[in-house]
Amino acid sequence: DELVSQIAAGEVVERPASVVRELVDNALDAGASQVTVRLLAGGVRLICVEDDGGGIAREELPLALKRHATSKIGSLADLESVATMGFRGEALAAIASVSEMSLLSREQGAATAFLLDASSGELRPAARSAGTTVEVKELFFSTPARRKFLKTDATEMAHCLEAVRRHALARPDVGFTVWHEGKLVEQWRAGTREQRLADVLGEDFLEQSVAVEHAIGPLRIRGRAGIPDAARSRADWQFAYVNGRYVRDKVITHAARSAYEDLLHGNRQPVYALYVEIDPTRVDVNVHPTKIEVRFRDSREVHQAVRHAVEGALSAPRA
Ligand code: ADP
Ligand code: MG
Helix, strand or coil: CHHHHHHHHHHHCCCHHHHHHHHHHHHHHCCCCEEEEEEEHHHCCEEEEEECCCCCCHHHHHHHCCCCCCCCCCCHHHHHHHHHHCCCCCHHHHHHCCCEEEEEEECCCCCCEEEEECCCCCEEEECCCCEEEEEEECCCCCCHHHHCCCCCHHHHHHHHHHHHHHHHHHCCCCEEEEEECCEEEEEECCCCHHHHHHHHHCHHHHHCEEEEEEEECCEEEEEEEECHHHCECCCCCEEEEECCEEECCHHHHHHHHHHCCCCCCCCCECCEEEEEECCHHHEECCCCCCCCCCEECCHHHHHHHHHHHHHHHHHCCCC
Protein backbone atom coordinates (compact mmCIF):
# COMPACT_ATOMS: atom_id res chain seq x y z
CA ASP A 1 0.00 0.00 0.00
CA GLU A 2 2.99 2.25 0.65
CA LEU A 3 3.99 1.81 -2.98
CA VAL A 4 0.49 2.49 -4.23
CA SER A 5 0.49 5.65 -2.10
CA GLN A 6 3.78 6.77 -3.57
CA ILE A 7 2.46 6.22 -7.08
CA ALA A 8 -0.65 8.18 -6.17
CA ALA A 9 1.67 10.83 -4.77
CA GLY A 10 3.24 11.16 -8.18
CA GLU A 11 -0.16 12.14 -9.51
CA VAL A 12 -1.26 14.37 -6.67
CA VAL A 13 1.95 15.81 -5.22
CA GLU A 14 4.11 17.52 -7.75
CA ARG A 15 5.53 20.27 -5.58
CA PRO A 16 4.84 22.09 -2.29
CA ALA A 17 1.98 24.01 -3.89
CA SER A 18 0.14 20.73 -4.53
CA VAL A 19 0.30 20.00 -0.82
CA VAL A 20 -0.94 23.47 0.03
CA ARG A 21 -3.84 23.04 -2.39
CA GLU A 22 -4.91 19.70 -0.86
CA LEU A 23 -4.52 20.76 2.77
CA VAL A 24 -6.44 23.99 2.28
CA ASP A 25 -9.07 22.03 0.38
CA ASN A 26 -9.49 19.75 3.41
CA ALA A 27 -9.68 22.71 5.78
CA LEU A 28 -12.47 24.23 3.71
CA ASP A 29 -14.26 20.87 3.51
CA ALA A 30 -14.09 20.75 7.31
CA GLY A 31 -16.01 24.03 7.50
CA ALA A 32 -13.14 26.28 8.51
CA SER A 33 -13.78 30.00 8.79
CA GLN A 34 -10.09 30.82 9.14
CA VAL A 35 -7.20 29.05 7.40
CA THR A 36 -3.57 29.81 8.24
CA VAL A 37 -0.71 28.58 6.07
CA ARG A 38 2.86 28.65 7.37
CA LEU A 39 5.77 27.85 5.10
CA LEU A 40 9.52 27.44 5.39
CA ALA A 41 11.83 27.41 2.37
CA GLY A 42 9.01 27.76 -0.13
CA GLY A 43 7.19 24.87 1.53
CA VAL A 44 9.98 22.35 0.97
CA ARG A 45 11.05 22.34 4.61
CA LEU A 46 7.63 22.95 6.12
CA ILE A 47 4.02 23.34 5.12
CA CYS A 48 1.70 23.83 8.03
CA VAL A 49 -2.01 24.41 7.51
CA GLU A 50 -4.15 25.33 10.50
CA ASP A 51 -7.92 25.56 10.53
CA ASP A 52 -10.80 26.08 12.93
CA GLY A 53 -13.06 23.53 11.27
CA GLY A 54 -14.82 20.48 12.66
CA GLY A 55 -11.65 18.62 13.56
CA ILE A 56 -10.93 14.89 13.52
CA ALA A 57 -11.94 12.53 16.34
CA ARG A 58 -9.15 10.59 18.06
CA GLU A 59 -10.19 7.24 16.58
CA GLU A 60 -10.43 8.71 13.12
CA LEU A 61 -6.97 10.25 13.03
CA PRO A 62 -5.20 7.07 11.83
CA LEU A 63 -7.97 6.51 9.28
CA ALA A 64 -7.40 9.93 7.75
CA LEU A 65 -4.05 8.65 6.48
CA LYS A 66 -5.48 5.52 4.88
CA ARG A 67 -6.27 5.60 1.20
CA HIS A 68 -9.97 5.82 0.48
CA ALA A 69 -10.76 6.07 4.17
CA THR A 70 -12.40 9.40 3.50
CA SER A 71 -15.12 10.36 5.92
CA LYS A 72 -16.76 12.27 3.14
CA ILE A 73 -18.37 9.11 1.74
CA GLY A 74 -20.74 8.44 4.59
CA SER A 75 -23.88 7.15 3.01
CA LEU A 76 -25.40 5.64 -0.07
CA ALA A 77 -26.60 9.06 -1.11
CA ASP A 78 -22.98 10.20 -0.97
CA LEU A 79 -22.06 7.54 -3.49
CA GLU A 80 -23.82 9.65 -6.04
CA SER A 81 -21.81 12.70 -5.20
CA VAL A 82 -18.68 10.54 -5.33
CA ALA A 83 -19.50 10.19 -8.98
CA THR A 84 -19.24 13.94 -9.26
CA MET A 85 -16.36 14.49 -6.86
CA GLY A 86 -14.32 11.42 -7.75
CA PHE A 87 -10.91 10.42 -6.39
CA ARG A 88 -11.66 10.74 -2.71
CA GLY A 89 -9.41 9.94 0.20
CA GLU A 90 -6.10 9.99 -1.64
CA ALA A 91 -4.39 13.19 -0.70
CA LEU A 92 -3.24 12.75 2.90
CA ALA A 93 -2.01 9.20 2.29
CA ALA A 94 -0.15 10.33 -0.79
CA ILE A 95 1.46 13.32 0.95
CA ALA A 96 2.38 11.23 4.01
CA SER A 97 4.23 8.78 1.77
CA VAL A 98 6.61 11.47 0.52
CA SER A 99 7.13 13.60 3.64
CA GLU A 100 7.19 13.65 7.43
CA MET A 101 3.62 14.39 8.34
CA SER A 102 1.77 14.97 11.56
CA LEU A 103 -1.89 15.62 12.28
CA LEU A 104 -2.92 17.61 15.32
CA SER A 105 -6.63 17.86 15.76
CA ARG A 106 -9.33 18.57 18.27
CA GLU A 107 -12.86 17.73 17.35
CA GLN A 108 -15.46 20.41 18.08
CA GLY A 109 -16.76 19.64 21.57
CA ALA A 110 -13.94 17.24 22.47
CA ALA A 111 -12.08 17.73 25.77
CA THR A 112 -8.62 17.50 24.29
CA ALA A 113 -6.63 17.43 21.07
CA PHE A 114 -4.60 14.51 19.74
CA LEU A 115 -1.41 14.43 17.78
CA LEU A 116 -0.67 11.68 15.29
CA ASP A 117 2.83 11.24 13.94
CA ALA A 118 2.34 9.68 10.53
CA SER A 119 5.76 8.02 10.26
CA SER A 120 5.78 6.33 13.67
CA GLY A 121 2.03 5.96 14.06
CA GLU A 122 2.33 7.35 17.58
CA LEU A 123 -0.86 8.95 18.86
CA ARG A 124 -0.90 11.07 22.00
CA PRO A 125 -2.93 13.79 23.72
CA ALA A 126 -1.87 17.32 22.88
CA ALA A 127 -3.06 20.89 23.23
CA ARG A 128 -5.05 22.81 20.65
CA SER A 129 -8.33 24.64 20.26
CA ALA A 130 -10.98 23.01 18.06
CA GLY A 131 -9.80 22.42 14.51
CA THR A 132 -6.91 20.80 12.73
CA THR A 133 -3.23 21.47 12.09
CA VAL A 134 -1.48 19.43 9.44
CA GLU A 135 2.30 19.66 9.31
CA VAL A 136 4.23 18.42 6.31
CA LYS A 137 8.02 18.48 6.66
CA GLU A 138 10.86 17.70 4.28
CA LEU A 139 8.80 17.04 1.19
CA PHE A 140 10.36 14.36 -1.06
CA PHE A 141 13.13 13.70 1.52
CA SER A 142 13.00 10.00 0.66
CA THR A 143 12.75 10.54 -3.07
CA PRO A 144 15.76 12.71 -3.98
CA ALA A 145 15.00 12.30 -7.67
CA ARG A 146 11.71 14.12 -7.14
CA ARG A 147 13.27 16.69 -4.88
CA LYS A 148 15.73 17.58 -7.61
CA PHE A 149 12.89 18.82 -9.80
CA LEU A 150 11.95 21.51 -7.32
CA LYS A 151 12.82 25.06 -8.27
CA THR A 152 14.20 27.79 -6.01
CA ASP A 153 12.44 28.49 -2.73
CA ALA A 154 11.16 31.77 -4.17
CA THR A 155 9.58 30.01 -7.15
CA GLU A 156 8.04 27.28 -4.99
CA MET A 157 6.76 29.98 -2.64
CA ALA A 158 5.14 31.81 -5.56
CA HIS A 159 3.36 28.60 -6.55
CA CYS A 160 2.20 28.02 -2.96
CA LEU A 161 0.80 31.52 -2.84
CA GLU A 162 -0.96 30.96 -6.14
CA ALA A 163 -2.58 27.83 -4.68
CA VAL A 164 -3.91 29.82 -1.71
CA ARG A 165 -5.08 32.61 -4.02
CA ARG A 166 -7.16 30.16 -6.05
CA HIS A 167 -8.93 28.93 -2.93
CA ALA A 168 -9.26 32.44 -1.54
CA LEU A 169 -11.05 33.70 -4.63
CA ALA A 170 -13.49 30.80 -4.36
CA ARG A 171 -14.24 31.39 -0.68
CA PRO A 172 -14.42 35.07 0.28
CA ASP A 173 -16.38 34.01 3.36
CA VAL A 174 -13.24 32.41 4.80
CA GLY A 175 -10.24 34.33 6.16
CA PHE A 176 -6.79 33.34 4.90
CA THR A 177 -3.38 34.12 6.33
CA VAL A 178 -0.04 33.13 4.81
CA TRP A 179 3.33 33.23 6.58
CA HIS A 180 6.71 32.54 5.04
CA GLU A 181 9.87 32.21 7.11
CA GLY A 182 8.04 33.73 10.05
CA LYS A 183 6.93 36.80 8.10
CA LEU A 184 3.33 37.66 7.32
CA VAL A 185 2.94 37.47 3.54
CA GLU A 186 -0.80 37.82 3.00
CA GLN A 187 -3.84 38.37 5.14
CA TRP A 188 -7.25 38.28 3.55
CA ARG A 189 -10.15 38.79 5.91
CA ALA A 190 -13.53 37.18 5.36
CA GLY A 191 -15.87 39.47 3.44
CA THR A 192 -17.69 39.96 0.18
CA ARG A 193 -16.55 38.59 -3.15
CA GLU A 194 -15.75 42.11 -4.35
CA GLN A 195 -13.58 42.76 -1.33
CA ARG A 196 -11.76 39.48 -1.81
CA LEU A 197 -11.12 40.26 -5.48
CA ALA A 198 -9.65 43.59 -4.46
CA ASP A 199 -7.53 42.01 -1.73
CA VAL A 200 -6.18 39.24 -3.92
CA LEU A 201 -5.92 40.91 -7.32
CA GLY A 202 -5.09 44.38 -6.08
CA GLU A 203 -7.12 47.41 -5.02
CA ASP A 204 -7.07 48.79 -8.55
CA PHE A 205 -8.62 45.65 -10.03
CA LEU A 206 -12.17 46.67 -9.10
CA GLU A 207 -11.75 50.04 -10.83
CA GLN A 208 -10.07 48.49 -13.83
CA SER A 209 -12.58 45.73 -14.39
CA VAL A 210 -16.23 45.26 -15.28
CA ALA A 211 -18.85 42.99 -13.74
CA VAL A 212 -19.70 39.84 -15.66
CA GLU A 213 -23.21 38.59 -15.17
CA HIS A 214 -24.89 36.29 -17.62
CA ALA A 215 -27.35 33.42 -17.37
CA ILE A 216 -28.84 31.02 -19.86
CA GLY A 217 -31.21 28.80 -17.97
CA PRO A 218 -29.25 27.06 -15.21
CA LEU A 219 -25.90 27.99 -16.79
CA ARG A 220 -24.58 31.10 -15.08
CA ILE A 221 -21.40 33.07 -15.60
CA ARG A 222 -20.44 35.69 -13.05
CA GLY A 223 -17.35 37.52 -11.94
CA ARG A 224 -15.21 40.39 -13.14
CA ALA A 225 -13.18 40.96 -16.27
CA GLY A 226 -10.30 43.43 -16.41
CA ILE A 227 -10.68 46.17 -18.98
CA PRO A 228 -8.27 45.73 -21.91
CA ASP A 229 -6.15 48.83 -21.31
CA ALA A 230 -5.41 47.59 -17.80
CA ALA A 231 -4.35 44.16 -19.03
CA ARG A 232 -1.05 42.85 -17.74
CA SER A 233 1.68 41.12 -19.59
CA ARG A 234 1.52 38.05 -17.37
CA ALA A 235 -0.47 34.97 -18.15
CA ASP A 236 -1.33 33.72 -14.67
CA TRP A 237 -4.02 36.12 -13.55
CA GLN A 238 -6.89 34.27 -15.14
CA PHE A 239 -9.03 32.56 -12.57
CA ALA A 240 -11.87 30.28 -13.58
CA TYR A 241 -14.21 28.39 -11.29
CA VAL A 242 -16.76 25.73 -12.07
CA ASN A 243 -19.34 25.19 -9.37
CA GLY A 244 -17.08 26.82 -6.83
CA ARG A 245 -13.97 24.85 -7.70
CA TYR A 246 -10.89 26.34 -9.35
CA VAL A 247 -10.25 24.82 -12.78
CA ARG A 248 -7.81 25.15 -15.62
CA ASP A 249 -9.98 24.69 -18.60
CA LYS A 250 -9.18 25.28 -22.23
CA VAL A 251 -12.80 25.92 -23.15
CA ILE A 252 -13.23 28.74 -20.64
CA THR A 253 -9.76 30.16 -21.27
CA HIS A 254 -10.27 30.19 -25.01
CA ALA A 255 -13.75 31.66 -24.76
CA ALA A 256 -12.60 34.46 -22.46
CA ARG A 257 -9.55 35.11 -24.60
CA SER A 258 -11.65 35.35 -27.74
CA ALA A 259 -13.92 37.90 -26.07
CA TYR A 260 -10.80 40.09 -25.78
CA GLU A 261 -9.83 39.47 -29.40
CA ASP A 262 -8.72 42.67 -31.15
CA LEU A 263 -8.85 44.47 -27.78
CA LEU A 264 -5.44 43.37 -26.57
CA HIS A 265 -2.12 44.22 -28.12
CA GLY A 266 1.17 42.39 -28.13
CA ASN A 267 1.37 39.60 -25.60
CA ARG A 268 -0.77 41.35 -23.03
CA GLN A 269 -3.04 39.05 -21.09
CA PRO A 270 -6.50 39.73 -19.75
CA VAL A 271 -7.08 39.61 -16.00
CA TYR A 272 -10.32 38.01 -14.91
CA ALA A 273 -12.09 35.91 -12.33
CA LEU A 274 -15.01 33.98 -13.78
CA TYR A 275 -17.40 31.81 -11.84
CA VAL A 276 -19.33 29.30 -13.92
CA GLU A 277 -22.30 27.58 -12.39
CA ILE A 278 -23.55 24.62 -14.32
CA ASP A 279 -25.82 21.63 -13.76
CA PRO A 280 -23.39 19.09 -12.18
CA THR A 281 -24.62 16.38 -14.51
CA ARG A 282 -23.33 18.44 -17.43
CA VAL A 283 -19.74 18.45 -16.25
CA ASP A 284 -17.34 15.60 -15.47
CA VAL A 285 -14.87 16.51 -12.73
CA ASN A 286 -13.33 13.05 -12.66
CA VAL A 287 -10.81 13.70 -15.37
CA HIS A 288 -7.85 14.29 -13.06
CA PRO A 289 -7.16 13.27 -9.43
CA THR A 290 -6.72 16.87 -8.37
CA LYS A 291 -9.98 17.84 -10.09
CA ILE A 292 -8.24 20.81 -11.65
CA GLU A 293 -9.47 19.76 -15.09
CA VAL A 294 -13.05 19.19 -16.08
CA ARG A 295 -14.89 17.96 -19.12
CA PHE A 296 -18.12 19.62 -20.14
CA ARG A 297 -20.78 17.48 -21.72
CA ASP A 298 -21.42 20.26 -24.20
CA SER A 299 -18.34 22.41 -24.44
CA ARG A 300 -19.80 24.59 -27.19
CA GLU A 301 -22.60 25.62 -24.90
CA VAL A 302 -20.09 26.68 -22.23
CA HIS A 303 -17.77 28.36 -24.72
CA GLN A 304 -20.57 30.45 -26.17
CA ALA A 305 -21.92 31.40 -22.78
CA VAL A 306 -18.52 32.50 -21.45
CA ARG A 307 -17.60 34.38 -24.59
CA HIS A 308 -20.96 36.08 -24.68
CA ALA A 309 -20.79 36.96 -20.99
CA VAL A 310 -17.34 38.54 -21.22
CA GLU A 311 -18.02 40.30 -24.53
CA GLY A 312 -21.21 41.73 -23.12
CA ALA A 313 -19.44 42.98 -20.03
CA LEU A 314 -16.58 44.56 -21.98
CA SER A 315 -18.85 46.32 -24.44
CA ALA A 316 -21.36 47.63 -21.91
CA PRO A 317 -20.96 51.31 -21.13
CA ARG A 318 -19.04 51.67 -17.93
CA ALA A 319 -20.89 53.09 -14.95
P1 ADP B 1 -10.59 13.54 1.04
O1 ADP B 1 -10.43 15.00 1.26
O2 ADP B 1 -10.73 13.22 -0.42
O3 ADP B 1 -11.64 12.89 1.89
P2 ADP B 1 -7.94 13.40 2.14
O4 ADP B 1 -6.86 12.39 2.03
O5 ADP B 1 -7.66 14.77 1.64
O6 ADP B 1 -9.22 12.82 1.42
O7 ADP B 1 -8.38 13.48 3.65
C1 ADP B 1 -8.74 12.29 4.32
C2 ADP B 1 -9.71 12.53 5.44
O8 ADP B 1 -9.07 13.17 6.54
C3 ADP B 1 -10.88 13.45 5.11
O9 ADP B 1 -11.92 12.74 4.50
C4 ADP B 1 -11.27 13.99 6.46
O10 ADP B 1 -12.10 13.07 7.12
C5 ADP B 1 -9.96 14.03 7.21
N1 ADP B 1 -9.37 15.38 7.19
C6 ADP B 1 -8.30 15.78 6.49
N2 ADP B 1 -8.00 17.07 6.72
C7 ADP B 1 -8.93 17.51 7.60
C8 ADP B 1 -9.17 18.78 8.25
N3 ADP B 1 -8.39 19.84 8.02
N4 ADP B 1 -10.22 18.85 9.09
C9 ADP B 1 -11.01 17.78 9.33
N5 ADP B 1 -10.83 16.57 8.77
C10 ADP B 1 -9.81 16.43 7.91
MG1 MG C 1 -8.87 16.13 0.52
